[in-house]
Amino acid sequence: MLSNQKTQIRNMHSIRPRRLRLSPQVRAMVRETQLAPDDFIYPLFVAHGHGLKHEIASMPGVFQWSADNLAPEVESIARLGIPAVILFGLPESKDAIGLENFAPDGVIQQAIRAIKAAVPEMVVITDVCLCEYTDHGHCGLLNTGSDRPHPHLPEGYVLNDETLDVLAQVAVSHAEAGADLVAPSGMMDGMVAAIRAGLDAAGFEMTPILSYAIKYASGFYGPFREAAQGAPKFGDRKTHQMDPANAREALREAALDVAEGADMLMVKPALPYLDIIRQTRDQFPELPLAAYNVSGEYAMVKAAALNGWVDEERVVMELLTGIKRAGADLIITYHAKEAARWLQQ
Ligand code: PBG
Numbered sequence: 001m002l003s004n005q006k007t008q009i010r011n012m013h014s015i016r017p018r019r020l021r022l023s024p025q026v027r028a029m030v031r032e033t034q035l036a037p038d039d040f041i042y043p044l045f046v047a048h049g050h051g052l053k054h055e056i057a058s059m060p061g062v063f064q065w066s067a068d069n070l071a072p073e074v075e076s077i078a079r080l081g082i083p084a085v086i087l088f089g090l091p092e093s094k095d096a097i098g099l100e101n102f103a104p105d106g107v108i109q110q111a112i113r114a115i116k117a118a119v120p121e122m123v124v125i126t127d128v129c130l131c132e133y134t135d136h137g138h139c140g141l142l143n144t145g146s147d148r149p150h151p152h153l154p155e156g157y158v159l160n161d162e163t164l165d166v167l168a169q170v171a172v173s174h175a176e177a178g179a180d181l182v183a184p185s186g187m188m189d190g191m192v193a194a195i196r197a198g199l200d201a202a203g204f205e206m207t208p209i210l211s212y213a214i215k216y217a218s219g220f221y222g223p224f225r226e227a228a229q230g231a232p233k234f235g236d237r238k239t240h241q242m243d244p245a246n247a248r249e250a251l252r253e254a255a256l257d258v259a260e261g262a263d264m265l266m267v268k269p270a271l272p273y274l275d276i277i278r279q280t281r282d283q284f285p286e287l288p289l290a291a292y293n294v295s296g297e298y299a300m301v302k303a304a305a306l307n308g309w310v311d312e313e314r315v316v317m318e319l320l321t322g323i324k325r326a327g328a329d330l331i332i333t334y335h336a337k338e339a340a341r342w343l344q345q
Contacts, residue, residue: 004117032323035317037081037340041125041290041332045227046070046111047090058223059295062081062334067110071118080340086183086332087111088228091133095240097166098133102173109177116227125210128167128184128195132230139186141166146224158240159267162187168198175204183266186227187240192260208263210290214250214270214276217241220296227295251283259285262332265340267328268292271319274326281327291328293320298334313342 001012020030045056052066065073077085089108091100100106112124131139136156140163143150149159157326163186171182182199184191192211197209219237225231242249254265265284266276270291277291301319316335323331333339 004266015026029199033321035320035324035343037341038083038318039299039324039331039335040336040340041084041086041330042077042082042336043074043086043332043334044070045088045090046107049090050199050244051190051323056223056227058226058299059334060306061338062227062298064092064227065111065115067107070111070114070227074115074119074122077337078119078122078342081334084125084180084330085115086125086127088127088168089132090229093290094133094135096131096135101130101133101166102169104173104176106173108219109173112174112177112179123180123282124178125181125183126171126179128170128174128182129186129230130170131186131232132161132228136234137230137232138235139237140188156235158188160188160190164190164194167191168194170211170253170265171195171207172198172202172204175199175202175207177180179207181208181210181264183210183212185215185268187215187237187242189256190260192257196261209261210264210279211262212268212292213255213257213262214280215241215253215266215267216244216273218269218272218296219293220269220294222296223299224295231287244272247276247279251279254280254284258287262287264288264290264330266290266332269294269297270323270328271297276284277323277326277328288329289327290298290332291326293323293331293333293335295334301335312338317342 007277020026047064047066049066050068053099055065056062058174085144087108092108108126115122115124129139131137136142140158143153143157143159144155146212167184174182195209265287267273267280272317281289301315304310316339320339
C-alpha cells in the first residue's frame with residue numbers, strides 16, 4: 001500500500017469512538033445511565049407465624065418472613081439505601097372472597113405496622129389483588145354456580161365490577177394500617193378509579209396509586225406463585241392480563257389508568273417488554289414509571305449464576321441498567337439488595 005493511501009485511510013478514521021473508552025475515568029464521565037440503590041423497590045413475602053424465615057426453593061436468596069422477623073430485615077434494606085418495599089401476603093386461610101385481604105389484623109396489615117414501627121421512613125407499598133387470598137386463586141370474584149350473577153358469561157369468569165368493590169376495601173384497609181402507596185395488580189377495568197374513590201371517601205386522598213397498568217399474561221410469574229401461593233386452581237389469567245404480542249394495547253391500558261387518576265405507572269414483566277417500557281416513557285413522560293423485574297427473570301439469572309454459567313454481578317447490573325435505559329425510573333427487583341451492595345463497593 002502506498003503511504004499516501006495509508007494517510008487517506010487514517011483521515012477517514014479521524015472519528016474514533018474508542019477515544020472515550022480509553023480509561024475507566026473517562027468511561028464513567030460519558031456514562032449515560034446511572035443505577036443507584038434509590039431506583040430499587042424490594043419485594044417482601046409475609047406469612048403468619050413466629051420466627052419464620054423460609055427460603056423459596058425457586059428463588060434462592062428470597063424468603064417468606066413472619067411479621068415479627070421483619071424489623072432487622074427492613075433495617076438492613078434501609079441501610080443499603082433502598083427506599084421502598086412492596087408487600088405480598090400469605091393468609092392463614094383462603095375463601096371465595098379473600099376476607100383476610102381487608103381484615104384489620106390480616107398478615108399484610110400486621111406487616112405494615114411492624115415495618116413502620118421499625119423504620120418509619122421506609123416507603124411501604126402494598127400489592128392490591130385477590131389471588132393470594134381466594135381459595136380458587138383468581139384475581140377477582142368468580143361467576144359461578146347455578147345462580148351466577150352473569151348467566152351470559154362463562155362459568156368461572158373473573159367478574160369485573162363486583163371485584164372493584166373488594167379492591168377498594170383492600171386499598172383502604174392497607175392505608176389504614178399505614179401503607180404509603182397502594183399498587184393494584186389485578187388488571188380489572190376501572191380498578192384505579194374504584195380505588196381512588198374508595199381511598200378519597202375514607203380520607204386517604206393523599207395516598208398515591210402505583211398502577212400495574214400494563215401487566216402481561218406471562219410465564220415469568222411461575223416462581224412467584226410458589227412464593228405467594230397464589231396460583232389459579234383452574235384456568236389462567238388471559239381474560240384480564242394482556243397478550244404478550246400486543247404493544248399498542250399497552251398504551252391504551254396506560255392512558256385509561258392515567259385518566260382514572262393513577263399517580264405512577266408500571267410495566268410488568270420487564271426484560272421481554274423493554275420496548276413497552278420505552279414507549280410508555282415516551283407517551284406519558286409526566287408520570288413516574290416503574291418496571292417489575294419478576295420472579296422468573298430472577299430465577300433464570302440465579303440458576304445460571306449458581307451453575308457458574310454467567311457472572312452474576314455483571315449480568316444483574318447489565319440487565320438492571322437495561323431496564324433503566326429503556327425508560328424506567330424505578331425497578332421492582334428481587335436483586336435489589338445484592339445490586340445495592342455492589343453499587344456501594
Ligand atoms: C398478583 C401478582 C403476581 C405478581 C405480582 N402480583 C402474580 C400474577 O399475576 O399471577 C408476580 C410477580 C413476580 O412474578 O415476581 N397479585
